[in-house]
Amino acid sequence: MVVFTVVFGVVLGLCILGTALLRWNEVKYSKKGLPPGTMGWPLFGETTEFLKQGPSFMKKQRARYGVFFKSHILGCPTIVSMDPEINRYILMNEAKGLVPGYPQSMLDILGKCNIAAVHGSTHKNMRGALLSLISPSMIRHQLLPKIDEFMRSHTRSWENKVIDIQEKTKEMALLSALKQIGTESSSISQAFIPEFFKLVLGTFSLPINLPSTNYHQGLQARKNIVHMLRELIEEKRASLQTQNDMLGLLMNGEENKYRLSDEQIIDLIITILYSGYETVSTTSMMAVKYLHDHPKVLDELRKEHFAIRKRKNPEDPLDYNDYKSMLFTRAVIFETSRLATIVNGVLRKTTQEMKLNGYVIPKGWRIYVYTREINYDPCLYPEPLTFNPWRWLDKNLETQNNFFIFGGGTRQCPGKELGIAEISTFLHYYVTKYRWEEVGGKLVKFPRVESPNGLHIRVSAY
Numbered sequence: 267m268v269v270f271t272v273v274f275g276v277v278l279g280l281c282i283l284g285t286a287l288l289r290w291n292e293v294k295y296s297k298k299g300l301p302p303g304t305m306g307w308p309l310f311g312e313t314t315e316f317l318k319q320g321p322s323f324m325k326k327q328r329a330r331y332g333v334f335f336k337s338h339i340l341g342c343p344t345i346v347s348m349d350p351e352i353n354r355y356i357l358m359n360e361a362k363g364l365v366p367g368y369p370q371s372m373l374d375i376l377g378k379c380n381i382a383a384v385h386g387s388t389h390k391n392m393r394g395a396l397l398s399l400i401s402p403s404m405i406r407h408q409l410l411p412k413i414d415e416f417m418r419s420h421t422r423s424w425e426n427k428v429i430d431i432q433e434k435t436k437e438m439a440l441l442s443a444l445k446q447i448g449t450e451s452s453s454i455s456q457a458f459i460p461e462f463f464k465l466v467l468g469t470f471s472l473p474i475n476l477p478s479t480n481y482h483q484g485l486q487a488r489k490n491i492v493h494m495l496r497e498l499i500e501e502k503r504a505s506l507q508t509q510n511d512m513l514g515l516l517m518n519g520e521e522n523k524y525r526l527s528d529e530q531i532i533d534l535i536i537t538i539l540y541s542g543y544e545t546v547s548t549t550s551m552m553a554v555k556y557l558h559d560h561p562k563v564l565d566e567l568r569k570e571h572f573a574i575r576k577r578k579n580p581e582d583p584l585d586y587n588d589y590k591s592m593l594f595t596r597a598v599i600f601e602t603s604r605l606a607t608i609v610n611g612v613l614r615k616t617t618q619e620m621k622l623n624g625y626v627i628p629k630g631w632r633i634y635v636y637t638r639e640i641n642y643d644p645c646l647y648p649e650p651l652t653f654n655p656w657r658w659l660d661k662n663l664e665t666q667n668n669f670f671i672f673g674g675g676t677r678q679c680p681g682k683e684l685g686i687a688e689i690s691t692f693l694h695y696y697v698t699k700y701r702w703e704e705v706g707g708k709l710v711k712f713p714r715v716e717s718p719n720g721l722h723i724r725v726s727a728y
């Protein structure tokens with residue numbers, strides 16, 4: 267009886283304390299003018315529910331509070347916006363104080379000159395420098411030949427093997443980007459890869475700088491990568507040859523009107539590698555998965571690629587006109603990005619108190635421009651859970667206002683065409699050479715699309 271009374275007392279005490287803490291946190295954030303929503307526990311907010319329940323948490327909150335609500339996730343008071351109109355406004359209005367709001371660990375590791383950390387004229391200049399490297403003309407003359415050569419050899423020896431397609435597409439995205447940047451003549455590729463993987467992991471971790479943390483290792487990896495890139499810059503400066511790769515073009519201060527400092531060049535190179543890495547690799551892996559599960563789509567895709575091969579000799583590379591003719595491939599890539607939702611949304615933060623959608627948003631709050639649900643809107647995409655690339659051919663969905671797969675506004679993805687060219691070239695060599703069956707591997711869709719133990723497939727000749 268005594269034990270029961272003590273246990274009952276402790277449980278009751280905890281309940282009262284819990285309710286009081288939750289209430290205290292709600293009162294703390296009950297400033298007039300804020301949108302509806304709940305703030306969860308002091309400090310942790312609703313992070314656990316958000317990470318555990320993912321999209322269902324967002325749907326539940328939307329059902330209770332509408333498409334514009336407040337929460338406290340990932341260490342910061344946050345406004346979640348799911349309304350396409352408001353999202354477009356937020357993405358278009360960086361100059362009014364809606365700047366990128368990525369976590370501190372990400373900014374620390376990617377460097378103070380990385381594109382998400384700079385605003386105004388500096389952002390314009392760095393974005394201009396990047397766009398000059400990946401323009402359609404650069405893709406046609408410089409990048410596509412390199413991508414073609416790389417994809418052809420990367421997919422060469424998969425026959426009669428069980429491979430982890432997640433691992434292969436990750437290697438592919440990174441090595442292909444390193445080739446475009448211009449690391450071929452140096453020996454850095456091998457040392458670079460493990461450091462880059464540590465850097466990526468660090469950007470997703472809590473910013474706790476202790477020797478065993480991923481954040482700490484991410485910072486160390488950044489130091490090593492900066493050192494390797496500095497050496498590469500020195501090497502290239504010492505060489506008298508003209509350098510047509512990305513690094514060489516950025517370094518060419520005389521002719522390059524953007525005139526970036528070495529520090530800016532290094533952070534831009536890290537930005538290019540980082541931004542294209544997971545997006546390109548995960549889309550490629552998921553395309554392989556969906557094609558395996560949808561034989562009719564695979565047949566149609568093969569038709570497109572064999573038609574291209576028919577026009578060529580076996581060893582001829584793909585050229586820009588071939589790439590531009592891959593309309594069904596492009597549709598497969600968009601449908602993969604939509605259905606798998608590789609990007610759930612983008613983050614912004616307020617630099618001053620402001621009115622948004624009739625509410626007052628305090629300075630320093632994060633805004634989660636959550637675009638995931640738009641991908642499953644049956645008015646835009648009938649039977650939204652069906653993998654149907656043909657829908658992208660019927661209407662021009664790519665140019666409609668609600669297309670957020672590559673973001674929107676002033677920070678819309680500058681690497682869109684480059685990314686699509688890489689995935690299309692990979693698919694070209696993959697589907698014309700191979701058939702495959704799945705051996706196994708579980709897929710997780712939130713917070714990132716990944717296969718925690720790898721996605722294994724058995725590959726044979728087509």
Ligand code: HEM
Pocket residue numbers: 366381382393396400537538539541542543545546549603608609612613670671672673674676677678679680681682684685686
């Ligand atoms: C399928 C592939 C890709 C997808 C789905 C994708 C998606 C996105 C999205 C949604 C954004 C907007 C971020 C924001 O507004 O905060 C973005 C920005 C960006 N992307 Fe991509 N991306 C892809 C490939 C690439 C590639 C290959 C590169 C390499 C150059 C790249 C470089 C960038 C950069 C530098 C930004 C930031 C732009 C800025 O802040 O002005 N992306 N991407």
